[in-house]
Amino acid sequence: MDIEGVQASRLFNTEFCMNKADVFEYGESLMTHAMVFTGVDLDNNDKPIKWKVENSWGKDS
Numbered sequence: 001m002d003i004e005g006v007q008a009s010r011l012f013n014t015e016f017c018m019n020k021a022d023v024f025e026y027g028e029s030l031m032t033h034a035m036v037f038t039g040v041d042l043d044n045n046d047k048p049i050k051w052k053v054e055n056s057w058g059k060d061s
Helices: 008-012 020-025
Strands: 035-042 048-055
Touching: none
Parallel strands: none
Antiparallel strands: 035 048
């Protein structure tokens, strides 16, 4: 999401001074989603053509 896409300072009448790195460093944001590559299907030239991905939100998301 583009941080400049929403004028949050005007919307909430406050200033947001932390950049993305600061937000993570100070624990103001948490990772709530992960994806893991668990397999790959290669063609005859050993080029990947399909990936198997495990989603932390479950198989139905």
